[in-house]
Amino acid sequence: MFSEKANRIFNQVIETYHVKDEVHQEFANPFDRKDSLIEHLLYRKCWIDTVQWHYEDLIRDPNISPEKALILKRKIDASNQDRTDTVEYVDSYFLDLFDDLVPKPDAKINTESPAWGIDRLSILALKIYHMNEEANRTDASVKHQMACKAKLDVLLEQRKNLSLSIDQLLEDIKVGDKYMKVYKQMKMYNDDEMNPVLRSKR
Template sequence: MTQNSPPLVLPPGLARAIATLQDKDLHRLDDTVTRLHTVNGRLWDTEDRVRGALLSAAQVADCKREIDQLNAERNALAERADEVLGSLADAGRADAPLHTETLASVVDRLSVLTLRIWHSERAATRDELARRRVPALHGQREELCAALDALVSDVVAGRRRLPVPARFKLYGRDDAAPAEIKPSRHLRRVLAFGGLSECGKSTSAEFVQRTCGAQRLKIGFLLRQAAHREGLADPYALSARRQAELLLGELNRFADAHVDTRLFTIESVHDDASIAELKALMGDTLQIVYLDASFAVRVERSGTPAQAVAAKDEIKMSRGAHQVAALADHVIDNTGSIAALRAHLRRIAAPSAATALRVATPYGLGLPAAGGGAGGRVPETVRGRSPGGRLAPP
């Protein structure tokens, strides 16, 4: 969603009804409605972007694909919200009048209206027509909140029934319907290296490749490959979620083509939003490694002027590279020696496995006859010890 976009505030009647739900349902609904509002914000931004006069035909096509995907996600989230909100209804009143829309549909309308008010207020400083619309928009929001609370009251009391929440939306061909992508069974483990300029990302990936046999990949390469495959002109113009799906799709293809590879590395993580979405898709299969080093150390190691490093930092930070640290599974302080860095990387890339002990007699160890015979008498002697610790008599 656009930076500093407004939160979605639910009307008091609905908030009170939701508070009666079980904790599990309450958390699920909160997450779903939050994501729905976020998707609506992304839709608004993408629809604004596609109206740009300087966009090429390929860029317009990219925006259209993103809008279709976001609309599909929007409808799926609304249906998921209705699965929870529907439990507020009094199921015993089958003869109650049927309402025209579900509770989530009204919440979705409230989300869009909240965004419209916010954008109109921003435009009001330079647009007189927008300024005059703002009071009317606030009035619409008050009326919608009051109507939603009245509907919730009727539904809970059994005075109103809600329609079936399934929307049966189609976006393109039936076989192109969006489905959540999951990691391939061959994609066992991925390390994603992030950090600012000259922090040691490439050095770390090269070391893991050399010592652990990892398949080393670049995020930019993966996105370009996916864009070519999907017919996209600019994958970086897509939403963070869509970029993550493209990345995972390419990782799956590499893993399926290299089934013996147990570890992949990807670099360089410069976008906190897309890596957060990728983490949500992959879970613990993806381990984010953030390499931290002071500006002075990075300048010294780079062998370039400080202003050159600062300029690269500025570009990366504008994309959220510095915020990846908050998402990282491992943060490495890379201001020390190369040996210290390698020790950290070994622990992350090849964590120690539990050692299984096997009990065997000395006769099975391939010792000389004399040694095997003498060793064989040791456990017998130990077992023959008395409780007091002295050897038992022969």
């Protein structure tokens, strides 16, 4: 199943990141883009999410200086754009994969593309990792540990259901019961022609 591979790669990314646990560490993708495109994209996607997760922690420091907060905000903005671009690359992979398939006349469209479901699966892997950390914190109260353990159980169930849904969607597309239609995000605030603030600075 595709979701098994995705979850395995996401866990690999998160474990690798936390060896150093540093947002500035060098990124190295173990999967070659030419020979293992989807694995390459999944690894990159989760790495982006993992670094951004920790950016979001850092920017919430109540004592952070405005200068550092602005730098982090810019990094988060760039990360969000990188994340969106990578999701669209994943969808392009599936569009190419299913290019020769002819949907059935009564085929239905899904509310989201495969890649946006995979995007949620990557974020979920991070939630599970960090909720597990909280559930096992030795410096936390038993009440905190138990509350986090209950949340962890819910997240694990959510991953099971989301994984199944993604696999079912891909199978439905493969047999023609559903068809893919992908819309680019077309974000306007990064475009110096569409964002009036950026346009006025040219």
